[in-house]
Amino acid sequence: MVSKNQQEFLYVPLGGVGEIGMNMYLYGFGTKHDRKWIMVDAGIAFADDSQPGIESIIADTAFIENELDNLLGIFITHAHEDHQGALDKIWPILDVPIYGTPFSTNLIARKLAETNFADDVEIINVQQGDSISVGPFTVEFIPVTHSIPEANALAITTELGTVVHTGDWKLDSNPVIGRTTDIKRLKQLGDAGVLALIGDSTNVFRSGQSPTEHEVGQNLADAIKGASGCIAITSFASNAARVYSIIKAAEAADKNVVIAGRSLWRIIDIAREEGYFKDLPHLYDQNDFNTLPHNNTVVVVTGTQGEARAALARIAKGEHPAVKLRANDTVIFSSTTIPGNEKSVGYVVNALADSDINIINSQTHKVHVTGHPLREEMMQMYEWLKPETSIPVHGEVMHVREHIKLAKSLGIKNTVKALNGTMVRLAPGKTKVIGEVEHGRIYEDGNLLTPAWDGPVKERRKLSFVGIVAISIVFDRKGKLRAEPEIFSMGLPEYDDDGVSMFDIIADKVDEVIQAMPNGVRKKEKPAREAFRIGVRRQVERIWGKKTIVQIMLSYVD
Ligand SMILES: [Zn+2]
Ligand SMILES: [Zn+2]
Incomplete structure (x- = not known):
């Protein structure tokens, strides 16, 4: 039992456990009647066909709305939509400073600039590798490799100990841009003692060894050299590392590079501003497409998931205003199809096939690598951190369950299954579930946020x-x-x-x-x-x- 005046270190996932997407986690410290909180990540999930008219889904913040005076800030691990995409929707409700590393805060600031509250938001930059103290918490941003620059694991320390929240991460000895995972620092933390590892579960069912991003770049260059006609390559715009690999591969194959779409330009601009993407060749805009030799051009486009409004789907239908493909041209999917999107991707692939356009994807060539750790990499993380407790996040229920089995098999003494809304006491005493808080989903529905x-x-x-x-x-x-x-x-x-x-x-x-x-x-x-x-x-x-x-x-x- 913990007495009324006993300090407690708490953890409450509001989103991201039980689904992939809408990551939102709370860490709390204090006595039952005097607690401070920080939020880690504020992401969205994308709606599917079963939620017609809904733009995105956000974790319900009702619990923390009742604690607003005690919420000290929002810490963003990295700039992917499933980790920061809700900020432009929920910040006015929470109204606290946002902490992140410069690449992430640059991207966030640009998004917030489109709102009417941009000037009110306090954004605090923390350099990778640095720590910042806020109330009873000290938060250290530890560099990890992912598919976007400046992904961070957070080491969150209070008087009662340290936990490591991994965010999205992987190991890659040659990530092309961004830093490698700071193994040395993780080992130091492990030696000093880690209460709990709150870790990425995305690829817990996958074994083996991922190619490095550098190898993917070489494979892309080979694929470009061997492909016929004009080549369109699609990737997530937010996969900045891949956008860079594609451009460099096209340069290596001596092709002109056209960038089609605002979201791609935005990520390129931010990367350049933050000192990445330094050695790029000249990039053409989509309006230049017509003026370039067709068969000597690579076009980078969005639309990996067959999204109807994205460039690739419009190209496939012959409806893109600037980019037209012809028979015997080639489309390279430098991506995987997210479960649930098979139908829309199939629609685009069939439309391309109907125009006699060749398709290259990650099944035929190694032109994609995941941004998340495979089982073997997860095992290494446990070895370095030696946490007392494993708390899986960033996964559906099946991933969480498998992650717990993996942690147990590694000899981790304590595992906690904490789905959205679970209140966990990290310390003092053995880490365990102590209750449940109000939780749920909010739909972004036109101009409104409505209960789901x-x-x-x-x-x-x-x-x-x-x-x-x-x-x-x-x-x-x-x-x-x-x-x-x-x-x-x-x-x-x-x-x-x-x-x-x-x-x-x-x-x-x-x-x-x-x-x-x-x-x-x-x-x-x-x-x-x-x-x-x-x-x-x-x-x-x-x-x-x-x-x-x-x-x-x-x-x-x-
Ligand atoms: Zn991510
Ligand atoms: Zn993620």
């Missing part, structure tokens, strides 16, 4: 993406309202940002239209109906950012 209840989304699966509003209005022949208008809606958010119900907004708008409508118009069915329809539709759009279907049932009685 199944109701409205299910309705939208029936009603496509925009929902429906039906309103019944009864006038008499003199244009006098004979009954309270009846409003029925499906698939709309329940409340606006201020907690006003959408029903009330529509009812108020209907009242407003009635008040403003001259008697002469009320008696004419068609213009009267249009006035209600357009008024309600515009009002809903103003609030929601989406055009719903509005049906007006207007009737007249004597």
